Amino acid sequence: MFSLENITNSIQHWLYSTFNPTMALIMECVIVMFLVIGLFATLGLVLVLMERKVAARMQIRLGPNRVGPQGILQTTADTLKLMMKEGLTPNGADKFLFNLAPFIVMIAAMLILAPIAFAKGFQIWDINIGVLYVTAVSSVSVIGILMAGWASNNKYSLLGAMRSGAQIVSYELSAGFSIISIVVLSGSLQVSEIIASQQTGWWLFRGHIPAIIAFVIFIIAVTAETNRAPFDLAEAESELTAGFHTEYSGMKFALFFLAEYINIFIVCAIGATLFLGGWMPLHIGNWEGFNRIMDYIPSSVWFLGKTFFLIFLIMWFRWTFPRLRVDQLLSLEWKYLLPISMFNLLLITLIAIMGWHF
Amino acid sequence: MFIKQYISDVYHTVASLLKGMRTTGSYFVRPKEIITQQYPDNRAQMKLPERFRGEVVMEHDDNNEHACTGCTACELACPNATIKIVTKFDITPEGKKKKALDTFVYHLELCTMCNLCVEACPTSAIKMAQTFEHSVYDRSQLLKKLNKPGSKLRAGVE
Numbered sequence: 394m395f396s397l398e399n400i401t402n403s404i405q406h407w408l409y410s411t412f413n414p415t416m417a418l419i420m421e422c423v424i425v426m427f428l429v430i431g432l433f434a435t436l437g438l439v440l441v442l443m444e445r446k447v448a449a450r451m452q453i454r455l456g457p458n459r460v461g462p463q464g465i466l467q468t469t470a471d472t473l474k475l476m477m478k479e480g481l482t483p484n485g486a487d488k489f490l491f492n493l494a495p496f497i498v499m500i501a502a503m504l505i506l507a508p509i510a511f512a513k514g515f516q517i518w519d520i521n522i523g524v525l526y527v528t529a530v531s532s533v534s535v536i537g538i539l540m541a542g543w544a545s546n547n548k549y550s551l552l553g554a555m556r557s558g559a560q561i562v563s564y565e566l567s568a569g570f571s572i573i574s575i576v577v578l579s580g581s582l583q584v585s586e587i588i589a590s591q592q593t594g595w596w597l598f599r600g601h602i603p604a605i606i607a608f609v610i611f612i613i614a615v616t617a618e619t620n621r622a623p624f625d626l627a628e629a630e631s632e633l634t635a636g637f638h639t640e641y642s643g644m645k646f647a648l649f650f651l652a653e654y655i656n657i658f659i660v661c662a663i664g665a666t667l668f669l670g671g672w673m674p675l676h677i678g679n680w681e682g683f684n685r686i687m688d689y690i691p692s693s694v695w696f697l698g699k700t701f702f703l704i705f706l707i708m709w710f711r712w713t714f715p716r717l718r719v720d721q722l723l724s725l726e727w728k729y730l731l732p733i734s735m736f737n738l739l740l741i742t743l744i745a746i747m748g749w750h751f
Numbered sequence: 752m753f754i755k756q757y758i759s760d761v762y763h764t765v766a767s768l769l770k771g772m773r774t775t776g777s778y779f780v781r782p783k784e785i786i787t788q789q790y791p792d793n794r795a796q797m798k799l800p801e802r803f804r805g806e807v808v809m810e811h812d813d814n815n816e817h818a819c820t821g822c823t824a825c826e827l828a829c830p831n832a833t834i835k836i837v838t839k840f841d842i843t844p845e846g847k848k849k850k851a852l853d854t855f856v857y858h859l860e861l862c863t864m865c866n867l868c869v870e871a872c873p874t875s876a877i878k879m880a881q882t883f884e885h886s887v888y889d890r891s892q893l894l895k896k897l898n899k900p901g902s903k904l905r906a907g908v909e
Contacts, residue, residue, distance in 0.1 A: 447779070450785075453784055453785050454786075454787050713771045
């Protein structure tokens with residue numbers, strides 16, 4: 394049966410039997426680096442195309458359909474165009490910070506990828522505080538956004554960056570509470586153990602209604618954290634032209650654009666890991682036959698399917714809801730999401746202590 | 752009661768959000784409703800909506816007769832002087848002078864297709880046509896005379 398775990402194991406075995414351990418480790422790092430960069434490039438192309446197609450279908454349009462069959466080469470052509478454009482730095486900008494900012498955003502996105510389990514035994518770094526690591530590192534990207542807004546020397550950019558800062562500081566709380574509620578249920582911060590704890594069923598179903606509420610709050614909060622509509626006040630093309638990346642062009646703009654989509658993928662992957670069991674197939678209690686059939690579908694397919702389902706959900710939000718005002722955004726978080734998620738966490742703790750979950 | 756109000760607020764918000772998502776979701780699963788026309792490709796079988804406004808035309812029947820009395824209501828209704836009515840005086844069989852249309856001058860290059868002239872017309876002499884491929888190499892070709900040469904007022908139209 395096809396399994397990514399076997400491939401990685403055989404590669405590792407071959408490397409360690411051919412080279413000395415230090416050399417093998419360095420070569421593994423290089424392979425992982427190329428895989429991550431390759432994944433980023435593919436994801437950028439696929440997600441942008443998917444977004445445009447989904448948007449078109451929801452607005453009764455056709456979407457890109459000229460470049461390549463059914464328009465599947467459209468984003469490749471766009472990337473080529475962006476690479477050939479001049480990366481302009483404005484005169485009054487803080488040159489060092491201005492050029493550094495897109496890389497900060499990108500590196501933050503790359504770092505979060507480390508503890509994500511893509512398939513059974515296919516994980517870059519199974520750190521024992523995986524979920525904590527993810528929540529900590531995801532805050533770094535706001536520094537990149539603030540840096541971009543400040544260094545651009547443009548009032549719109551600065552406004553966008555400040556809005557983004559206020560937004561991420563607020564919504565991280567309720568996202569954190571939803572993540573904690575799953576940590577409480579599974580009793581571990583390690584990604585592989587959280588997935589293993591969902592062997593008999595996903596937490597979304599096993600945790601009764603409080604888990605569903607936590608899931609909904611998580612989805613709302615991460616939509617806000619990735620600065621996507623209806624929470625795209627940091628960009629708000631109709632008010633702030635493009636917010637923090639108004640002054641960026643060419644490949645530096647492409648990095649911001651790519652980072653946005655990578656962040657969507659990452660938060661959806663984390664959501665899938667916590668609530669939908671990551672690569673774990675759909676298991677229902679003690680139905681041996683059903684579970685056996687579900688196990689035949691490769692774990693990578695399960696993971697990607699769940700992640701792309703969540704990505705579709707977030708795209709669905711974007712093309713349905715209008716943008717919130719800043720005061721509405723903050724009142725939604727502080728008056729609704731935060732109290733609800735605190736109360737919800739209390740309920741989940743009660744469920745976990747009393748062992749009421751399935 | 753505050754808590755009751757709070758819970759009903761949350762409930763109504765979620766319900767209205769789900770309603771919106773149902774609309775877009777139903778469009779997503781029904782691709783047959785896509786209204787995009789792939790214009791240069793489907794030029795032959797293109798379907799334009801009924802109310803599409805391409806240019807002002809004057810209707811002529813088989814006897815080369817139109818319904819325009821030259822009342823200049825359309826000229827007065829036009830917000831940007833697209834229409835200029837030139838009138839003449841016909842001599843009726845009884846020997847009376849009667850005002851009639853000489854030339855209906857229409858500047859397509861100034862027209863915004865607002866439909867006010869068609870609405871103002873008391874005799875429904877003009878209407879909006881569906882043609883829209885108006886590009887020409889010289890602006891003077893966009894100045895049109897809408898009444899055909901030799902045409903006259905249809906009998907019975909006042």
